[in-house]
Amino acid sequence: xxxxxxxxxxxxxxxxxxxxxxxxxxxxxxxxxxxxxxxxxxxxxxxxxxxxxxxxxxxxxxxxxxxxxxxxxxxxxxxxxxxxxxxxxxxxxxxxxxxxxxxxxxxxxxxxxxxxxxxxxxxxxxxxxxxxxxxxxxxxxxxxxxxxxxxxxxxxxxxxxxxxxxxxxxxxxxxxxxxxxxxxxxxxxxxxxxxxxxxxxxxxxxxx
Numbered sequence: 001x002x003x004x005x006x007x008x009x010x011x012x013x014x015x016x017x018x019x020x021x022x023x024x025x026x027x028x029x030x031x032x033x034x035x036x037x038x039x040x041x042x043x044x045x046x047x048x049x050x051x052x053x054x055x056x057x058x059x060x061x062x063x064x065x066x067x068x069x070x071x072x073x074x075x076x077x078x079x080x081x082x083x084x085x086x087x088x089x090x091x092x093x094x095x096x097x098x099x100x101x102x103x104x105x106x107x108x109x110x111x112x113x114x115x116x117x118x119x120x121x122x123x124x125x126x127x128x129x130x131x132x133x134x135x136x137x138x139x140x141x142x143x144x145x146x147x148x149x150x151x152x153x154x155x156x157x158x159x160x161x162x163x164x165x166x167x168x169x170x171x172x173x174x175x176x177x178x179x180x181x182x183x184x185x186x187x188x189x190x191x192x193x194x195x196x197x198x199x200x201x202x203x204x205x206x207x208x
Contacts, residue, residue: 004028016041022174044170044178055186059086065099074102076192081185094179094187097164101172102192104165111189112173113151113158124150159189 004027012023012034018041026044030036060079067073078095085091102108110116128134128146137145155161160173167175180187 004032008032008034012037012041022177044174055081057081057186057188059083060187060190061086061092061095063092063095063099065096065103067103071197072103073195074099074192075195076102077190078187079190080183080187085183085185088183090179090183091187094176097166097175098159098172098189099192101162101165102159102194105159105162106194106196107156108159108162108194109157110159111191112160113154116154116157121150121154124153128153159192
């Protein structure tokens with residue numbers, strides 16, 4: 001994978017209006033070629049989607065998904081801009097796919113990394129700072145490595161960062177942006193709950 005300079009990522013973002021992470025992924029895929037990266041973004045519908053992200057999305061669906069065997073259940077609210085789109089098959093299929101994704105992602109607790117509380121972020125970074133393999137490294141290097149590790153762990157807890165279960169080549173965020181481009185409205189996952197049968201129940205020893 002190509003080592004992509006931050007300046008190149010910023011330039012592509014300024015040119016296309018796409019998000020920083022989308023630009024970085026596109027440049028990595030294009031091996032650092034800005035023109036090819038811009039084409040990658042266009043094919044994925046990301047540049048069109050970015051223009052819609054500031055618009056209010058107050059319609060949508062609350063949907064449920066029960067995993068085979070009834071041991072895992074999900075409730076998710078996904079918003080769009082109009083009731084017309086909410087009733088459409090494309091949007092409803094997207095909501096079903098997102099609910100299925102949540103059911104298949106036991107580590108996911110938040111919609112986006114930005115939703116994770118500051119105290120949780122600080123705690124993860126502090127834990128990584130105390131790792132034995134970093135003890136002998138200079139403070140600045142230790143901070144950089146610990147921050148990188150913490151960011152990776154936090155992404156594992158964010159729904160939008162997950163590889164889509166039906167197509168591992170894109171993330172859930174990229175899937176949503178593709179649908180935004182196709183449907184023509186802002187779409188966002190607002191909240192979700194994941195239920196696991198028996199989770200948190202402590203059995204008495206006599207019952208074993």
